[in-house]
Amino acid sequence: MPELPEVETVRKTLVKLVQSKQIENITVYWPKIIKTPLEVEQFIDALKGETIVDVGRRGKFLIIYTGQYALVSHLRMEGRYGLYQQEEPFDKHTHVIFHFTDGTELRYRDVRKFGTMHLYTKGEEFKKPPLMELGPEPFSKEFTKQYLKSKLSKTNRKIKPALLDQTILVGLGNIYVDEALFRAGIHPERLASSLTDKEIATLHKEIADTLGEAVKKGGSTIRSYVNSQGEIGMFQLELYAYGREGDACKRCGTPLEKMKVGGRGTHYCPNCQRLNS
Numbered sequence: 001m002p003e004l005p006e007v008e009t010v011r012k013t014l015v016k017l018v019q020s021k022q023i024e025n026i027t028v029y030w031p032k033i034i035k036t037p038l039e040v041e042q043f044i045d046a047l048k049g050e051t052i053v054d055v056g057r058r059g060k061f062l063i064i065y066t067g068q069y070a071l072v073s074h075l076r077m078e079g080r081y082g083l084y085q086q087e088e089p090f091d092k093h094t095h096v097i098f099h100f101t102d103g104t105e106l107r108y109r110d111v112r113k114f115g116t117m118h119l120y121t122k123g124e125e126f127k128k129p130p131l132m133e134l135g136p137e138p139f140s141k142e143f144t145k146q147y148l149k150s151k152l153s154k155t156n157r158k159i160k161p162a163l164l165d166q167t168i169l170v171g172l173g174n175i176y177v178d179e180a181l182f183r184a185g186i187h188p189e190r191l192a193s194s195l196t197d198k199e200i201a202t203l204h205k206e207i208a209d210t211l212g213e214a215v216k217k218g219g220s221t222i223r224s225y226v227n228s229q230g231e232i233g234m235f236q237l238e239l240y241a242y243g244r245e246g247d248a249c250k251r252c253g254t255p256l257e258k259m260k261v262g263g264r265g266t267h268y269c270p271n272c273q274r275l276n277s
């Protein structure tokens, strides 16, 4: 599942591929991907003739801007965008094709079909679902230690599920929440409301640093992530916790453990992240 750094990498790549291209037509093979408007014909009619001016991001959502519209796109598990020549073949997993006037096309491919697209008149996109309820961006001035403390003090949940809640903060998914908690030395099952001011300050810093480093790494290696099929792929930061169960902790050498927290596979160091400290 792409998280904020991966989506940001896709955004930076995508904008270079499609900026200034004019949409001649659109073919939709799997209409359920289009959530708004309800009629796919309206979606197609609106975007015909529009020119892509920019690609933005909010949390894990991409926003493809044309002159008049904002197309809010979530890749979910397997969604991929790729730019192709129109004569190149495509397979049954390609669900939406934006045909450009220059003979190229942007293809949306999604094996699991969980991805979504919402089209709004520009300016409306932040007032409507799915963007309207999102919490602040981790690099924004709204995301302060005080803000994090106020949100965590009001919930009865454990810290990991609280941090995955996109209405509290956008951008953290299963990988980077494990990383941020490891780096902050906080056990994923701690009650969110039990964190001390010092722990919240450390966690606040580690969330921003973890995501910031991942974005920077993605940005610096961006070229290698457009593969030979023109698909924009994912990169991975060097990880401390996620996926490393049984391996030695990079800080203390203790084997890392894995358990379920809130139904999600969770990786942690039983020595560096104590439940009762």
Ligand SMILES: [Zn+2]
Residues within 6 Å of the ligand: 249, 250, 251, 252, 253, 254, 269, 270, 271, 272, 273
């Ligand atoms: Zn450790």
